[in-house]
Amino acid sequence: MPNTMFNFFGRIPQIFQKWAELNLEQLRKNDWKPKTIEHLVIIEKDSQTQLELNLDKQMKAWKKNIHWVDQPPEINVTVPKGSLCDLNLRVKVGLPPDAVFNIIIDPENKRVFKNIKEVISRKVLVDEGMRQVVEVEQAALWRFLWWSGTISVHVYVDQNRKNHTVKFKQGKSGFMKKFEGCWKIEPLFVDEQLCYPDKPETVAEYDVCTAGRGRVGSILNLQQLIQPAIVPPPPISWYLRGITTKTTQMLINDLITETARLRGGASDTISEHDLDLNYNNGKHSSTSDIINIKERWCQRRRTRKNRRLRDQTL
Template sequence: MTENWTKASIPSFITLIRDKVQNYAKFDQQFKAMKNDGIKLATSFLGKSSSFSDTTTSTSSTTSIDVNLEKQLQSWKDNPIWTDPSPEIQVTVPKGSLCNLNVKVNVGLPPDAIYNIVTDPDNKRVFKNIEEVVSRRVLIDEGHRQVVELEQTALWRFLWWSGTITVHVLVDQNRKDYTMKFKQVKTGFMKRFEGCWKLEPLFVDEKVCYPFVPKNMEDYISCTRGKGRIGSKVSLEQLIQPALVPPPPISWYLRGITTKTTEMLITDLIEEASRIRSDYGSLNEDNVAPIDDCNLLKGKHDIKERWASRRRKRRRGFIV
């Protein structure tokens, strides 16, 4: 009896395994076909500026970025549902430093839009802790990458105390890998002040691709047929080391000030992203964006031109 059951179950088991393999092969074949069919869509959606080509000129790259961003924002217009998560802030104290801050948060806008906000010369309107931009010079401009010398006065608040601090840094910003590295120019009260913004694409509607798991942007756009929303994984890491690290409790207060200032920075970024989603979702039939967003989403991506334009307007009395 047992022997007969075993003989009967072996073919059933083999059949089950064969069906599983055939189903997997069928799914794999469908995915490859869908990916091949979606390459043209993905290329159009992403634009050649998104690390597919290293030979595009600055002008053509700007055009690609504009088209890319508009198409990605259209997905958010079609489905604006998003809940802003709280940022994760980790504070460590390396030996000889005041603190090392590591912040991570998911933001409901594509990396290109977040990059535009952070690198915009006029982002004082976004980040409330920037009191004044003292000077800004573009030292290197390679299209996707710029090196900028920046000096600005920043506000800080902690408990019932507040004040200002002058920051003079070199910023190396690169749209190709969505990084913005900054480092202090001259040592003084601060011996070291350096860090890095980094943006990565977030596949918001990844579940639509089930049972497939998109491994990259091209896979994601292909399996969602260009309808999937793209958000950003935002991370900010910065190291702060005074020339002389004060003893407790002063060091505790300074660490609290630094943490609170960074938290304000991230909160302002999240609020600006929420405002842009709201504004973009309420465009009129002519697709006219609010004036403040024209440069951010559709206009001048050349930093030198934007800054020169700002100086011209200031001389004419348009900016106070």
């Protein structure tokens, strides 16, 4: 037995050499070339070039037909235990996913989003061409009812063009214990009726069945979880949720205005009363309701005043 094992291990170099020769021969037959780092860089650049060409083609389709009616976003706000709110937003946008992605990740996007007062610092930690991880600290403006102010936001952003996602997570802790979420952009086949009776499943199929005339829009999804270090009781928590929702509304308004500018059209901003808000406590099902925080606060004050008057009368 020891001799057998010794013979086996002694033959390993020959076995490995034979395996390498056979595989190299097969690779030569298939005209395969090893992917060096330089080769991978070339592939990455080719992919980016192709994406730019596709985006240019899609934008030309929008230039030929700029008709688009912006709709208010659907916003669902839940209140998980121990958190201030979990906000989920969905809105249709009249521009291709790559164009919307470009707006969101643009280092100079404070010219678009009015709630960004200043980019304090920005550092690229990972750069893989199609995917980057960026550390960002910026001063953000917030405004709600009669109040306004500035808050410092420090996040790590993982932006991936391959699947059109932008994930963000809080870096430095402070007032916020948890602040994280994800933007996800999916293609929307605006002129899908041109393909009838076929139903395209991919952008390539859609491009073929519309003979390149079909416009590609976007379905933008945002999921955002906010958890302060200390969750305040009502009515303060109502106000903070209102600030969060109002800030998100401002972001979407600014984004829609920019998309209208890029496609050469005009768009009205979305009013607060156009928002479809759904609130629940994380245990019950959502119910559609237009939540007016100011009115709720006034109603609460009136109720307390009436109760005091009733007690005094008694």
